[in-house]
Amino acid sequence: MPDRKKEIDKAKEEAVAENPGRRKFLGVTATVGALGMTGATGAGLMLGGSGKAEARSRGNGGNDIHVAPGELDEYYGFWSGGHSGEVRVYGVPSMREIMRIPVFNHCSASGWGMTDESKRIMGDSHRFTNGDAHHPHVSYTDGSHDGRYLFINDKANTRVARIRLDVFKTDKMVTVPNAQAIHGLRLQKAPKTGYVFANGEYIIPQPNDGRDLNDPEKYWTLWSAIDAESMEVKWQVMVDGNLDNMDADYTGKYAAATCYNSEKAITLAGKMRAERDWVVVFNIERIEAAVRNGNFRTIGDSDVPVVDGRKGSEVTRYIPVPKNPHGLNTSTDGKYFIAAGKLSPTVTMIQIDKLDDLFAGNLSDERDVVAAEPELGLGPLHTTFDGRGNAYTTLFLDSQVVKWNMDRAVRNYNGEDVDYIIQKLDVHYQPGHNHATLAESKDADGKWLFSLNKFSKDRFLPVGPLHAENDQMIDISGDEMKLVHDTPTFAEPHDAVIIRRDQITTSQIWRRDDPYFAETIEMAKKDGVNVDRDNKIIRDGNKVRVYMTSIAPNFGITEFKVKQGDEVTVVVTNLDRIEDLSHGFCLVDHGVSMEVSPQQTASITFKADKPGVFWYYCNWFCHALHMEMGGRMLVEKA
Numbered sequence: 001m002p003d004r005k006k007e008i009d010k011a012k013e014e015a016v017a018e019n020p021g022r023r024k025f026l027g028v029t030a031t032v033g034a035l036g037m038t039g040a041t042g043a044g045l046m047l048g049g050s051g052k053a054e055a056r057s058r059g060n061g062g063n064d065i066h067v068a069p070g071e072l073d074e075y076y077g078f079w080s081g082g083h084s085g086e087v088r089v090y091g092v093p094s095m096r097e098i099m100r101i102p103v104f105n106h107c108s109a110s111g112w113g114m115t116d117e118s119k120r121i122m123g124d125s126h127r128f129t130n131g132d133a134h135h136p137h138v139s140y141t142d143g144s145h146d147g148r149y150l151f152i153n154d155k156a157n158t159r160v161a162r163i164r165l166d167v168f169k170t171d172k173m174v175t176v177p178n179a180q181a182i183h184g185l186r187l188q189k190a191p192k193t194g195y196v197f198a199n200g201e202y203i204i205p206q207p208n209d210g211r212d213l214n215d216p217e218k219y220w221t222l223w224s225a226i227d228a229e230s231m232e233v234k235w236q237v238m239v240d241g242n243l244d245n246m247d248a249d250y251t252g253k254y255a256a257a258t259c260y261n262s263e264k265a266i267t268l269a270g271k272m273r274a275e276r277d278w279v280v281v282f283n284i285e286r287i288e289a290a291v292r293n294g295n296f297r298t299i300g301d302s303d304v305p306v307v308d309g310r311k312g313s314e315v316t317r318y319i320p321v322p323k324n325p326h327g328l329n330t331s332t333d334g335k336y337f338i339a340a341g342k343l344s345p346t347v348t349m350i351q352i353d354k355l356d357d358l359f360a361g362n363l364s365d366e367r368d369v370v371a372a373e374p375e376l377g378l379g380p381l382h383t384t385f386d387g388r389g390n391a392y393t394t395l396f397l398d399s400q401v402v403k404w405n406m407d408r409a410v411r412n413y414n415g416e417d418v419d420y421i422i423q424k425l426d427v428h429y430q431p432g433h434n435h436a437t438l439a440e441s442k443d444a445d446g447k448w449l450f451s452l453n454k455f456s457k458d459r460f461l462p463v464g465p466l467h468a469e470n471d472q473m474i475d476i477s478g479d480e481m482k483l484v485h486d487t488p489t490f491a492e493p494h495d496a497v498i499i500r501r502d503q504i505t506t507s508q509i510w511r512r513d514d515p516y517f518a519e520t521i522e523m524a525k526k527d528g529v530n531v532d533r534d535n536k537i538i539r540d541g542n543k544v545r546v547y548m549t550s551i552a553p554n555f556g557i558t559e560f561k562v563k564q565g566d567e568v569t570v571v572v573t574n575l576d577r578i579e580d581l582s583h584g585f586c587l588v589d590h591g592v593s594m595e596v597s598p599q600q601t602a603s604i605t606f607k608a609d610k611p612g613v614f615w616y617y618c619n620w621f622c623h624a625l626h627m628e629m630g631g632r633m634l635v636e637k638a
Contacts, residue, residue, distance in 0.1 A: 065473065065484050067094035075437055075498050077450075078136045078150055079471070081105075082492035085131025087152060087163065092437065092498055093448055095473060095487045103161045103170045104131020104154040111594025112170070116569070116603040117517055125159055125175050132156035134494040135185040135245075138165070138503075139193040139228065143250045143334075143442040147504035149228065150497075151196050153185040160185065160198055162231055164516075166507045171516060172231035177302035179222045179236070180204050184246035184257055184328070187228070188284075189441075195234070195284075196226040197255050199243035203264060206238070207300030216264050222306065223257060223282060235291050237309035239280055239316065240264070242271075245327045245382075249352050250334035250442060255282045256350065258325040258339050272343065276320040279328065279339050279350060283359055286315040317358050319366045321348040322373075327382035327433070331391065331406060332444040336371060340380040340393060346373045347380050347393060349409065372413035374420055376402045384436040386446030386476055390422065394431035394451060400424045401434060401451050401474065403481055425481045427472050430454040433495040436476060440497055449474040449481070450496055452489075460488050469493065508579040509598040517601040520571060531573040531601050545569045550583045550596060551576055553623035555616075558631035562608045564638040571603040572596045576622075584619035587633060595620060611637040 067073050073091030081088055085105030089098045106113030106129050113119070119126045132155040139149040150163040158180055161173040176182055179200030188195040203219035205212040212218040221243055222236040239257075241264065246257035262277040263270055287307055290296060296305035309316040322344035329338050330352075337350040351371040357363050379396030386392070393402050401424070408420035436449040456470035468488035475482040510516075512532070524531045527538045529547045535556035538545040544566050549556035550573070562568055572585050574596040585604070586593040596602045617630035 065093040065095075067091065067096070072501065075448075075500055076504060077496055077498045078138070079489070079493045079496045080133045080136050080152060082134075082490075082494055083130070083132055083156075084491040085133050085154065085156075087133065087136055087150065088489075088493065089168065090487075093473065093485075095471075095485060099168060101163055101168055101170065103152060103163065103173075104133055104157065104159060105129070108593055109595065111602065111604060114592065114604055115594045116605055117520060118170075120519060121170060122173055123175065125157055125173065128157045130156055131159070134183060136495060136497050137185060137187050137440065138497055138499055140187060140189045140441065141192045143189050145438070145441050145443075145499045145503050146192070147499065149193070151185065151187060151228075153182040153198060155181045155183050155201070158182050158200075160196060160226055160231070162196075162228075165504050167510070167514075167516070168506070169516065174226060174231045174233060176200070176222075176224050176226075176233055177304055178206060178208075178299045178306065179224060180208070182224075184244055186247045186255065188248055188252055188255075189250050189330075190252040193228045194252075196228050196231075197246060197248060197282075198224040198226060199246050199257050200224065201242055201244065203242055203261070209300060216266050219264060220310070223280070223309065224304075225284075225287075233304045235287065235296070235305045235307060237282060237287060237307050237315060239309050240311055240318070241277065241280075243280070244325065247328050247330040247337060249330060249337075253284055254352065254355055255284065256280065256328055256337045256339075257282070258321075258328045260324040260326065260342070272324060274323070276322050277325055278318040278320050279325065279337065279348070280309070281317045281319060281337075281350075281355060281358070282309070283315050283317075283355075286359070290315060314359075317355075317366060319348075319350060319369060321370075322346060327380075329383045329385075332385045332387050332439060332442055333389070334442070336406065338383045338391065340382060342379060342381060342396075345375045345378055345380065347376060347383060348373050349406065372406075372409040374404060374409040374412065376404060376421065377424065381431070382433045384434050384439045384449060385444050386436055386439070386449075387444030388446050390446075392434060392436065392449055392476070392481075394427075394434045395424075396430050396432065396454075398424075399429045399431065399453075400426055401431060401449070401481065403476075423481055425474065425483065427451045427453055427483070428455075428459050428470055428486075429457060435496045435498060437498045438500065441499075447475070447477050448498070449476045450498075452493060452496065454492065456486075456488065459486055471496075509577060510600040512599055517603075520601055520603045523603075524571060531571060532575070543567045543569070545571065547571045547573075549573050549575050550585075550618070550629075552581060552583070553618070553625040553629040555618070555629065555631050559634065560631075561634040561636065563636050564608060564611045566608045566635075567605060568608050568633075569603055569605040570616075571601065573601045574598055581622055582620045583622050583629075585616060586619040587616040588614050590614065592616075593619060608633065608635045611635045 075092035077090040077092040079088040087101040102112035136152045138145045181201040183201040184199035187193045200221040224236045241259035242261035244258040248255040265271045290307045324343040325339045326342040327340040339348045349372040354369040377395040377398045383393045403422040431451045433452045453470045471487040473485040582597040614633045
């Protein structure tokens with residue numbers, strides 16, 4: 001037994017001495033495993049590959065990630081919910097999940113997708129019960145987050161939604177015409193968020209009405225600008241290739257998007273033929289002028305102006321970059337668009353202050369705007385920033401985050417013998433997006449970074465074939481990155497945005513004149529009902545509208561009668577004014593459930609399709625007599 005221990009200790013010492021990367025680390029793990037190492041000891045070795053165990057509770061300079069009971073986090077973190085279609089809200093740095101905001105999904109808890117209010121917001125796309133939420137972004141004023149709105153896209157069903165951050169509720173949604181699969185999404189940063197920019201990813205015939213099915217040469221995609229207030233698509237730009245990710249500058253003048261299929265191929269092999277694809281740069285002022293001057297067309301049934309932005313257009317420029325580029329991020333100093341190569345080990349730094357000359361024709365080649373093209377590692381995908389001149393890029397194939405200095409990268413590109421890579425940190429495993437605190441604004445503070453990893457494998461308790469993903473929190477406040485926390489997440493969250501808590505002002509109870517439920521109150525007025533006090537039943541042929549108030553622990557109506565086959569609308573107004581005193585309305589055996597928070601009016605419509613007695617109850621705990629809060633719907637046979 002002592003000899004076996006010496007062998008194990010020797011293997012551990014060799015692993016530390018080699019300072020292994022992920023590939024070496026996995027090899028060492030296998031070697032030690034062959035010596036009979038226990039699972040507990042193996043877990044300890046894993047920590048050695050990605051940060052010391054003590055860094056789990058404290059980062060650089062003793063920054064504590066623990067937020068004690070009764071204390072508040074410093075930041076709000078908004079995570080996309082991936083295939084769940086929702087947005088998840090975390091406190092940072094505690095990584096306590098605070099809320100889930102339903103957006104493109106249907107939610108049993110809140111009634112989103114069931115209530116009349118949510119159906120009106122979702123529009124015709126309400127028929128889809130799935131979503132694929134990718135890129136959450138918070139609105140801006142002069143390059144700083146103003147905490148008014150959060151916007152997010154749905155790749156699955158070509159939608160963009162807006163969330164009001166005073167109430168943390170989705171309040172508008174638009175299905176983008178003429179495009180298929182909204183992927184990249186970014187906001188105009190200055191002077192304020194006037195536009196929400198949306199990439200159509202897949203090339204399709206225009207119009208996509210059954211013609212040109214098998215002629216990819218006639219396939220195109222569109223880049224769209226959505227009015228941030230009205231959530232109407234204002235104009236679109238037709239471009240070459242599949243648009244992937246994008247970002248906007250800090251002047252309000254330019255936006256740029258990566259393209260990964262300049263070949264216009266429809267097969268995997270075809271999409272990788274070219275050694276270079278491109279970044280498409282959009283000139284917002286020129287596009288707006290084209291629309292004003294009538295230099296556009298419309299497509300199919302849509303009346304949205306479509307400007308031609310294909311290669312050679314006056315409104316776009318195509319900058320060749322290697323290869324199948326993916327992420328595109330604007331440095332927080334406003335100097336660069338940084339495009340990650342994905343199938344190249346490089347990222348391309350596009351100098352934004354040279355774009356005026358590019359569009360004016362003062363440069364001999366589109367590549368003249370490239371300030372540097374540093375080689376970082378295998379599979380670069382996304383880049384974030386610390387506000388101190390350093391960038392952090394995820395390396396998907398290397399399973400690492402690389403910290404590098406932008407100024408040094410430019411100097412190296414210009415011939416200086418200077419090393420721009422500062423540190424590489426192993427993450428677990430295959431990172432996609434990363435995001436640092438405030439790093440989508442000019443206020444990046446360089447405290448915390450999150451690596452959103454696509455695989456977790458051995459990091460958490462096994463739960464069957466479908467594994468959680470792993471979002472790892474890294475302290476970047478000092479000279480070295482320190483891994484401090486693993487956070488299991490579900491359904492592939494793609495991206496995140498983190499802002500200070502003081503940048504959001506929330507409402508703890510609803511305003512009675514809130515536009516969110518104004519249409520429901522207007523319906524009540526037409527029925528002669530004051531929802532603030534009346535409990536009434538309105539019968540209109542086979543349509544029945546039941547208006548009731550709720551004050552803990554009572555519904556204003558505890559019994560109503562309808563006929564089999566009637567369409568029933570129940571409207572509930574929560575008259576309680578106490579923060580956190582939400583009610584619910586749940587009707588048994590009818591798939592009817594909704595949240596009704598303090599001072600909110602909510603409604604839900606359903607068919608009473610079978611006779612009998614059906615109880616309804618408050619399904620959000622509200623009072624010591626919560627279990628007694630209920631009533632009956634009596635359904636007479638037709």
